[in-house]
Amino acid sequence: MQSRYGSDRSSTLPASDRRPAPFARQDVTLREGYHSPQVEVDVRLNTNECPEPPPEEYLAELAEIARHLDANRYPDRQASALGTALADHHGVSPGQVFCANGSNEVLQCLLLAFGGAGRAALVFEPTYALHSHIARLTATDVLTGERDDRFAVDEDRALEVIAEHRPDVVFLCSPNNPTGNSEPRATVEAIARAAPGLVVVDEAYAQFSPWSATELLESFGNLVVVRTFSKTWALAALRLGYLLADPKVVEACSSVVLPYHLDSFKQEAGIAALRYDQAMRERVARLAEERGRVVAGLSALLLDVWPSDANFILFRPRDVDSQRVWQGLVDRSVLIRDVSGFPKLEGCLRVTIGTPEENTRFLEALGDVLGEVAGH
């Protein structure tokens, strides 16, 4: 006899009786998700990754880590060794470090712990879209502040909004994606002093910037600095990010994150990566040099180009439809990011700095496209 639970009962129901899937939360599912199109092309300059892989010796270490993994055991739940290595790297205490699967998960944990229903987060548009996106996913209200003509946060306006709305979380992004400018230290200090809640400085591109908000951690218990291994460390595939903050912030994030969220391989891979700090710095210097060449190339094509403290450049074709430029580049197998839909960035595009060969190919393709579009 067949057991009551033993058969695949759904397959025995007539199709007309099949129960439909239930409705998901419409406040999140009706929103457009965050995505940068993944198109198959030769030259991918759309997601601000590092164009070079990490050093060969490091890749060999990854193979060793995989070989010796206790795959049948859960990982260290606190990621203690990784936390200690990162604390040493930054000269803070291990209790000030919280790691997660990419800085996006760090941001999610911060919003789960400090945002949520009845709470609000302040962002300054245009900025990294995931700050407001994750805020909404966690039912946190989103407030929008002003940037000036050079895309710096307008300090006076920011202090006014903070005084009026008293947000629970303020997001800053330095260097700011997608505009490329670093926030001045004085602005971060003024906002950290005035904010009633958390001030999160997303420093995904920190190693390109002339300064870091880590310098302010000792003075401000409400300051959080978020970092990632995805960009300058050339480890986007690994999905590893972390924050540095007061131990109370770390405790709060630890209490909302899922148990054993950070796998053992990643924990060891992160520790090993830090031993290649010098190689990372050299990569950053090479990219910064290439950035100068790409800026010069874009300026020579008579485009509006904004100065960048990061591994990407914001630019705007003049008197030409940016969508046509973007598509023309895709047709030549070069993918960049169309950011024209961001607030205040009408007609703008963003290109990530690639290898010298990729950058040359991008500039040549762009010259070609602009010639074609102008000729029509």
Ligand SMILES: Cc1ncc(COP(=O)(O)O)c(C=O)c1O
């Ligand atoms: C400002 C900023 N923060 C965070 C991230 C996400 O990084 P991760 O790969 O660590 O989730 C990005 C990626 O583009 C970014 O630009």
